[in-house]
Amino acid sequence: MAFPIRAITLDLDDTLWPFAPIGARVERVLHDWLTQHCPLTAQRFPIEAMRELRERMYVERPDLAHDFSQLRKLSLVRAMELAGDDPLHADAAFEAFYDERNRVDFYEDTLDALARLAARVPLAAISNGNADLARVGIGAHFAFQLGAREHGMPKPHAGIFHAACARFPFAPHEVLHVGDDIEMDVVGAHRAGLRSCWINRIGAQWPHEDVRPDLQFTTLAELADWLDSTHTMETVAA
Incomplete structure (x- = not known):
């Protein structure tokens, strides 16, 4: 035609x-960053637990369904607050995640x-x-x-x-x-x-x-x- x-x-x-390899990689990179800089958060929220927390945030904030970045940041803030780490680390944690998210094959x-x-x-x-x-x-x-x-x-x-x-x-x-x-x-x-x-x-x-x-x-x-x-x-x- x-x-x-x-x-x-x-x-x-x-x-x-392909997105699947990125999705798997970013979770590991973020967890490694948290292990180094926010160990309480990494301990309380390993990869699967962090994913479940993020999914709960999606339910709580349907107004942000179009904004994956903001939902990710809010999830990090919530995780750090619950674990006892300083939530001011959330921006740096997101940057580690986002840098890896933009490494594509x-x-x-x-x-x-x-x-x-x-x-x-x-x-x-x-x-x-x-x-x-x-x-x-x-x-x-x-x-x-x-x-x-x-x-x-x-x-x-x-x-x-x-x-x-x-x-x-x-x-x-x-x-x-x-x-x-x-x-x-x-x-x-x-x-x-x-x-x-x-x-x-x-x-x-x-x-x-x-x-x-x-x-x-x-x-x-x-x-x-x-x-x-x-x-x-x-x-x-x-």
């Missing part, structure tokens, strides 16, 4: 890099594909997570980054998609959103009026009959191939 697009928005976790095709896409159309990131493009090292490819924390509402709400389109500024139907998550990315973008591209690296089956992605690929490189082909056809037609 070929159709004109003027910009692309991209999901981050599990679209540009890209999918093999990601970096080359990003460069190819950015050479064709402007790119933006739309994410419910808290990765930082500058820390990750790919900020130069993007016109901007819009997170659920900054917007105040996560995907799949239409508002975050519309806010990104307005910042380009292009109409929603002129923007292609690319992501791995069926509901958050593809269905959310479709209902917001954007074109949608499903990056299905794991061979999942599409579950909906009433909504389908405009494009479906197994890698970001295939999307770059499609965009190159589309732009070539547009140049020939012109």
Whole structure:
């Protein structure tokens, strides 16, 4: 399928890099930091207990469901207070966590594909997570980054998609959103009026009959191939 697009928005976790290895790593790094600097907290809240505390914070603060960073900080403050450590250490503990959170191992095709896409159309990131493009090292490819924390509402709400389109500024139907998550990315973008591209690296089956992605690929490189082909056809037609 070929159709004109003027910009692309991209999901981050599990679209540009796998998140599972990061999620496992950050918990260990944070616990090691606490063991060194806040031993009472590390003793009372080993990894599993800290995870359970954070989940309780999610329940207590539904108003922060879109802000993983703030929930993490509040969880650290609560843990330190309960354990008897100085909660003023929470910011430094979060920084240790956040530094590791932004150490990513890209999918093999990601970096080359990003460069190819950015050479064709402007790119933006739309994410419910808290990765930082500058820390990750790919900020130069993007016109901007819009997170659920900054917007105040996560995907799949239409508002975050519309806010990104307005910042380009292009109409929603002129923007292609690319992501791995069926509901958050593809269905959310479709209902917001954007074109949608499903990056299905794991061979999942599409579950909906009433909504389908405009494009479906197994890698970001295939999307770059499609965009190159589309732009070539547009140049020939012109």
